[in-house]
Amino acid sequence: MHTSSGRSRRLVAYTAVTALAASLLAACSSDDEGSAGGDGKITLNVGTFGVLGLKQAGLYEEYEKAHPNIRIKENVIERNDAYYPKLLTQLQSGAGVNDVAAVEVSNITEVVQTQGAKFEDLGKAEGVQKSAYLDWKWKQATTEDGKTIGLGVDIGPTALCYRKDLFAKAGLPTDREELAKEWAGDWDKYVAMGEKYMEKAPKGTKFVDSASSVYNAVFAGATERYYDKDGEEIYEQSQGRKDAWDAAMKVARGDMSAKLKQFDPTWDQGFANGKFATVACPAWMAGYIQEKTGPGGKGKWDMAKAPTDGNWGGTFLGVPSAGKHKKEATELAVWLTRPEQLAKVFAKQASFPSTPAVYDKLKPSPATKAYFSDAPITRIYAGIAENTPSAVYGVKDAQIGQSITDIGVLQVEQQGKSPEEGWEAAQKEIKDVLGQ
Amino acid sequence: MSETTEYAETAPPVKGDAAPAAPEGRAPSPTTSSWRSRLYRWDIKASPYVFVAPFFLFFGAFGLFPLLYTGWASLHRLELTNLDDRTWLGLENYTNLLGSDYFWNALGNTFTIGVISTVPQLAIALGIAHLLNYKLRGSTLWRVAMLAPYATSVASASLVFTLLFAWDGGMVNWLIGSVGLDPVNWRESSWGSQFAVSSIVIWRWTGYNALIYLAAMQAVPHDLYESAALDGASRWQQFRHVTIPMLRPTILFTVVVSTIGATQLFGEPLLFGGTAGSKGGADHQFQTLGLYLYDQGWINGHLGRASAVAWLMLLILLLIAAVNLLIARRLRKDR
Secondary structure, three states: OHHHHHHHHHHHHHHHHHHHHHHHHHHHHHHHOOOOOOOOOOOEEEEOOOOOOOOOHHHHHHHHOOOOOOOEEEEEEOOOHHHHHHHHHHHHHOOOOOOEEEEEEEHHHHHHHHHHEEEOOOHHOOOOHHHOOOOOHHHHOOOOOEOOOOOOEEEEEEEEEEHHHHHHHHOOOOOOHHHHHHHOOOOOHHHHHHHHHHHHOOOOOOOEOHHHHHHHHHHHHHOOOEEEEOOEEOOOOOOHHHHHHHHHHHHHOOEOOOOOOOOOHHHHHHHOOOOEEEEEEEEHHHHHHHHHOHHOOOEEEEOOOOOOOEEEEEEEOOOEOOOOOOOHHHHHHHHHHHHHHHHHHHHHOEEOOOHHHHHHHOOOOOOHHHHOOOHHHHHHHHHHHOOOOOOOOOOOOHHHHHHHHHHHHHHHHHHHHHHHHHHHHHHHHOOOOOOO | OHHHHHHHOOOOOOOOOOOOOOOOOOOOOOOOOOOHHOOOOOOOHHHHHHHHHHHHHHHHHHHHHHHHHHHHHOOEEEEEEEEEEEEEOOOOHHHHHOOOHHHHHHHHHHHHHHHHHHHHHHHHHHHHHHOOOOOOOOOHHHHHHHHHHHOOHHHHHHHHHHHHHHOOOOOOHHHHHOOOOOOOOOOHHHHHHHHHHHHHHHHHHHHHHHHHHHHHHOOHHHHHHHHHHHHOOHHHHHHHHHHHHOHHHHHHHHHHHHHHHHOOOOHHHHHHHHHHHHHOOOOOOOOOHHHHHHHHHHHHOEHHHHHHHHHHHHHHHHHHHOOOHHHHHHHHOOO
């Protein structure tokens, strides 16, 4: 029986190979697994980046309790520059899309203009009240033919957070009203304050975390950004861009920056070690500051109005049409962005709602309030949100902004190049980015 | 000595005999139907192909098809935001790349980072393998320890190195400071950043190469060392005149593999760069070809151009392979 045992052994081998191949192929196509579990529950995937706060505020749990047949899974990618290419790839291929997907404001125009057809129209969804959302926020996510592809979650009214203890040591005023008055209306006055700080700066500290954060904070208040109304690029002559660049250059050349790169691990450490006295503080940053500085920073941080009122960042939730459970996903997206839900996110994470109706009812958590030295967080942010000028966003806002901060500003700040060289490098980069 | 390295030229096993279970001198019984014997012969002939088929199937699906698709994409304007809209460009993507400073910069960086990571890496690996080849207490422990960096993920290794090389408060600058030198901005200086990226590569791959060398060293016949020792050769001379020549094919192999790795270098510089890592620093000072490809394709959204970068990388690798083949042939002739 020698031969037949040899053959059967080979038969086993064939079977094994076939089974292996089959299982590998199955593994490749199994990204839809789990969307309907064995128990008949529907799993909704929510794709987000950074800390959106929906999960932290317990909204998923609450929704699951009210809808026993729904399970919610959040897929988080830490940084938007990694999240966004993935979102585009998923939308384009129609495979592996999340049922609900977050979109950052710097990408929203590109998504509206190029991916509009791949999203559900949430403007027409049941229970959505257009009037509940800020008008400009609503318009940002609406296509030319009136299809609203994303509902606003948070906006980024930008204040300045500062370390009261470091300011006191440097002999500067520490009262938030007084500081706001001192630099009101003019970022040059803020830079001048930085010069004063550096004269008597506590050892090992600088005035700001990075020149790029100053660029972004100033730019947040710009009426003219990188594009004009007709979608033409105007980044070279744009007044908003110029003002932001000039302020960033003064910071970079004036040795008042800790030269950290935002969202790097070393930047996180900078918070914990108290390396800088101020940081531009959009509402979503407040939660970040608390987390990264740790309990030791309680009562040391404070918050004042910035020289100009502006908006930096913010998020939308959309429902990709390629999703398997569009109806349920739409219901979830609508529910998550209701004013009362967003108020809960604010209470947990200080991310500021895009629904003005709740502004006078917003209460930050007692912990957050104490962390920022009992600053009137709601009043500050609501005031900024109301005064934020309306601005035109463009298709490649994110990529142009990144070219300016991570090439141009960084060259001047960290490589010792002149502002002219930095701007030239940024322009060259932008041309390459735009494929010109 | 030449006989021992002749294995590459030895004849392949006799045709049709590759299947392990051949009938052992047993004549097929006359009652066996002819279709069975035919089936059996077919089985023996076909099984080697069936065994290798899965690889080629997968290569076709995940290697060849993407390769051809990428080549086709590189001839079009293809944007990440709209894959259905393609415009025929011919070779324009390629001519644009060849005229772009960023491409040549990335090529140069890939080369310099490749050299400063591969050369020390292989030299250190050779030395370590030589040491491990001696009788050591707990040799398995040492060998496992050598492989540990290879087993750590790029992400965690890069994160640790990013902190070590941090501009303010990093350990490397602290060490430099303790001998009285000025701190170096490792990420934003051009040589500093390339050195830092290379150090991650060296740390991760040295042990792996050392184990390959060690395996080859253990195949070196012991009598060669004995006779060398009898002739009065010191350990260094033994290493120089016995080990290295015997290891030549292995060294060539590691050089090829490391060169391929260096050409495709991606994860380490991306993560070392942190935010906007695909730019490879403010002046693109450590942007490798792999990063440039990613930056073009997924940050800027120009998939057509990114495909062209991929194909140019392939051409560069083929060129290197050709050069390598020439060298290998030359080496064989020299003997």
